[in-house]
Amino acid sequence: MTAATRATTDASTSERPLEVGRSYAAYHRPWWFRIFVSAEFLIIALLVLVWLIATTSVDNFSGPLTVRYLLMDIAPLMMIALPMTLVIITGQIDLSVASTMGLSSVLVGILHVQVGLSIPVAGLLAILVGVLCGVLNGFLVAYVKLPSLAVTIGTLALYRGIAVGLLGTTALTDFDQGWSDLATSSIGESRIPAIMIPVVILILAFAVLLHFTPFGRGLYDIGHNEQAAWFSGVNVARSQMTTFILTGSVSAAAGIFYTLRFGNSRGDNATGLELEVIAAVLLGGVLIFGGRGAIHGVLAGALLIGVLSSALRLEGVTVNVINIIIGLLLVVSVLAPTLVAGVQRLRSRLGGSSPAPGGSPPTTEPSESSSPAPRNSGPQNSTPHEKAPRATTH
Amino acid sequence: MSAETVSRQDRQSATTRAVRSILASRETAIVLVILAIIAVATAMNQSFLFSGQGWRDLLLTPSILLVMAVGSAVVIITRNVDLSVGSTLAITAYMSGRLFVDLPGTPIIVVVLLGILVGAVLGLINGALVAFGKVPALVVTLGTMYIYRGAVLTWAGSDRINASDMPREFLGLGTMQIVSIPLLTIVAVLVLIVTGYWLASTRSGREMYAIGSDPEAAKLYGLPTTKRVITAFILGGALAGLAGVMYAARYGTVSASAGLGWEFQAIGAAVIGGVAIFGGSGTVWGAAFGAILLMTINRVLPIVGIPDFWQRAVVGALIIGAIVLDRYLSVRRHRKLQETRDDA
Numbered sequence: 246m247t248a249a250t251r252a253t254t255d256a257s258t259s260e261r262p263l264e265v266g267r268s269y270a271a272y273h274r275p276w277w278f279r280i281f282v283s284a285e286f287l288i289i290a291l292l293v294l295v296w297l298i299a300t301t302s303v304d305n306f307s308g309p310l311t312v313r314y315l316l317m318d319i320a321p322l323m324m325i326a327l328p329m330t331l332v333i334i335t336g337q338i339d340l341s342v343a344s345t346m347g348l349s350s351v352l353v354g355i356l357h358v359q360v361g362l363s364i365p366v367a368g369l370l371a372i373l374v375g376v377l378c379g380v381l382n383g384f385l386v387a388y389v390k391l392p393s394l395a396v397t398i399g400t401l402a403l404y405r406g407i408a409v410g411l412l413g414t415t416a417l418t419d420f421d422q423g424w425s426d427l428a429t430s431s432i433g434e435s436r437i438p439a440i441m442i443p444v445v446i447l448i449l450a451f452a453v454l455l456h457f458t459p460f461g462r463g464l465y466d467i468g469h470n471e472q473a474a475w476f477s478g479v480n481v482a483r484s485q486m487t488t489f490i491l492t493g494s495v496s497a498a499a500g501i502f503y504t505l506r507f508g509n510s511r512g513d514n515a516t517g518l519e520l521e522v523i524a525a526v527l528l529g530g531v532l533i534f535g536g537r538g539a540i541h542g543v544l545a546g547a548l549l550i551g552v553l554s555s556a557l558r559l560e561g562v563t564v565n566v567i568n569i570i571i572g573l574l575l576v577v578s579v580l581a582p583t584l585v586a587g588v589q590r591l592r593s594r595l596g597g598s599s600p601a602p603g604g605s606p607p608t609t610e611p612s613e614s615s616s617p618a619p620r621n622s623g624p625q626n627s628t629p630h631e632k633a634p635r636a637t638t639h
Numbered sequence: 640m641s642a643e644t645v646s647r648q649d650r651q652s653a654t655t656r657a658v659r660s661i662l663a664s665r666e667t668a669i670v671l672v673i674l675a676i677i678a679v680a681t682a683m684n685q686s687f688l689f690s691g692q693g694w695r696d697l698l699l700t701p702s703i704l705l706v707m708a709v710g711s712a713v714v715i716i717t718r719n720v721d722l723s724v725g726s727t728l729a730i731t732a733y734m735s736g737r738l739f740v741d742l743p744g745t746p747i748i749v750v751v752l753l754g755i756l757v758g759a760v761l762g763l764i765n766g767a768l769v770a771f772g773k774v775p776a777l778v779v780t781l782g783t784m785y786i787y788r789g790a791v792l793t794w795a796g797s798d799r800i801n802a803s804d805m806p807r808e809f810l811g812l813g814t815m816q817i818v819s820i821p822l823l824t825i826v827a828v829l830v831l832i833v834t835g836y837w838l839a840s841t842r843s844g845r846e847m848y849a850i851g852s853d854p855e856a857a858k859l860y861g862l863p864t865t866k867r868v869i870t871a872f873i874l875g876g877a878l879a880g881l882a883g884v885m886y887a888a889r890y891g892t893v894s895a896s897a898g899l900g901w902e903f904q905a906i907g908a909a910v911i912g913g914v915a916i917f918g919g920s921g922t923v924w925g926a927a928f929g930a931i932l933l934m935t936i937n938r939v940l941p942i943v944g945i946p947d948f949w950q951r952a953v954v955g956a957l958i959i960g961a962i963v964l965d966r967y968l969s970v971r972r973h974r975k976l977q978e979t980r981d982d983a
Contacts, residue, residue, distance in 0.1 A: 391966055409951060
């Protein structure tokens with residue numbers, strides 16, 4: 246979340262192996278090893294495995310309707326997970342996305358049904374409000390330097406409160422049929438819903454933005470160390486502001502789709518989706534402390550949640566058990582690096598005792614976890630540096 | 640003679656300083672806001688304060704959130720966060736009702752203790768994962784929030800415990816008053832006083848602050864950080880468990896969706912009360928007053944003519960206002976300190 250939390254955990258040796266995929270030492274591996282033996286591909290493999298099991302053993306999973314509904318169900322999740330990835334990579338978090346979605350849903354309803362604007366105009370205004378929501382979050386986090394966790398818990402309540410306040414308990418359902426049909430239509434004769442066209446465009450845009458632009462590389466730098474990023478020429482505040490504006494606007498767009506798909510506009514639409522989005526992002530291998538993560542992993546994380554829910558529902562398992570499984574996956578996914586590190590440490594201790602007294606040979610496989618631990622005093626020295634300005638934030 | 644005046648001046652300035660620090664503290668500020676709100680509400684509607692019902696609700700409504708906010712504050716002070724407390728509340732609330740249905744004649748004290756125990760065990764799971772797994776509390780408790788909520792949903796399904804399922808004495812506890820003060824409020828205040836004393840005046844309590852302001856330094860200094868962090872989570876869980884039993888007694892109906900979203904309310908109350916979200920500062924008193932403020936505002940809004948749909952917006956604005964205020968005050972304090980240092 247903030248650099249302070251990150252610094253403390255980074256300093257502890259057990260966090261080290263998380264960095265294996267990104268540190269230069271790993272480049273003694275061939276390229277295929279670096280690409281395929283990673284957190285992202287672990288999730289992709291798990292996704293493929295679950296998909297295969299589901300297709301072979303779950304009745305109707307391979308049916309034409311399943312994929313259609315699966316994709317429509319997770320479209321908002323996938324859309325919001327993209328900018329959320331950017332936010333978390335910079336070491337921040339945005340809990341207000343589902344509330345922004347609810348607010349946008351209510352605004353589209355009011356502007357279309359009560360005011361009588363057309364859907365595109367109403368939608369554009371709703372996205373504009375989504376941008377404003379992001380600007381407020383981003384301003385407080387990036388320029389006032391407030392902790393994003395606290396700020397977005399506040400705006401989670403604020404945006405939802407405005408949505409509920411505007412409509413009360415009424416639901417607006419009188420939407421233009423043409424637009425509702427469009428939201429639930431398919432591409433041609435295929436079973437892919439039309440919403441996947443904008444979703445895929447968004448995915449491509451965010452993949453390019455994160456992985457192939459200076460802005461995206463800067464986000465990783467910010468996540469590693471805000472001050473170092475600033476000194477190396479990254480405009481930290483503006484980048485953070487941009488990521489929050491992106492979550493706000495994409496959430497608003499997701500809210501419009503949600504409204505049109507179900508044909509209703511209510512204050513409590515999409516309640517609790519923020520946690521599902523964050524679960525998908527973290528499942529996808531993005532480090533909660535920032536500085537690590539990739540779009541393909543996040544997509545796999547979102548799809549995994551979708552496929553699991555869909556397959557289990559077809560099996561007659563209730564939503565509760567699906568929740569338990571998502572929760573377990575989340576805990577295991579963050580726990581896995583620590584467990585692996587523990588096993589490696591145990592192995593190097595057992596193996597390293599005989600050849601050389603005192604230390605494990607640096608050529609052994611877990612070189613990352615064993616040798617840099619004492620050298621870690623470098624980054625540790627920088628911790629008080631990082632702390633100094635932070636002490637004033639409290 | 641002159642020495643006497645000097646000493647008197649000193650004493651005077653000491654008292655003024657004490658008065659000033661009390662006035663400047665977050666806790667006092669919130670109490671003043673609460674009193675102002677109550678005054679406005681009473682002016683609009685006499686029965687808000689002066690009717691028996693109004694007086695009782697005023698004290699009773701915040702008590703459950705207050706207990707949870709105290710637990711959350713302790714966890715936050717150690718630079719962690721517990722998102723699973725709402726789900727914990729649901730589990731113990733439903734369990735209390737279930738015990739009365741399945742084992743009629745269970746003594747109430749057993750139910751209360753069991754609620755606290757189950758809450759403590761759920762907290763222990765969180766704490767152990769955070770402290771031994773070295774994983775961020777936000778993620779772990781997000782996961783256990785899903786797991787605990789899923790567990791209670793599986794257990795309860797769409798079943799609902801009704802007031803008629805529970806013994807009258809138990810429900811009586813929820814509304815019972817001792818010298819016009821509701822029992823649940825007394826319980827909440829006791830929890831607050833004990834936890835407040837522990838945090839402020841005992842060695843282990845102070846160590847919580849040390850761990851929260853710099854975990855790495857605390858470890859180097861030799862503090863038992865693992866043990867203390869687990870303690871904080873156990874306490875947070877146990878208090879959420881107690882809050883669950885109180886919930887069952889107060890409302891009489893319990894479904895699996897009890898306490899949905901309360902984790903954010905509890906954290907919000909702590910933040911409004913001046914507990915820094917990244918640990919190391921704040922008091923449980925502040926968190927408790929924050930909880931009272933939140934719940935009182937909820938009841939006052941309709942009285943002053945604002946539809947109660949706007950409650951959440953007000954809560955959100957309050958949270959943001961509180962952290963912006965904190966930031967402003969700390970920047971100002973920092974600048975003043977720097978000025979005095981430059982002068983010297």
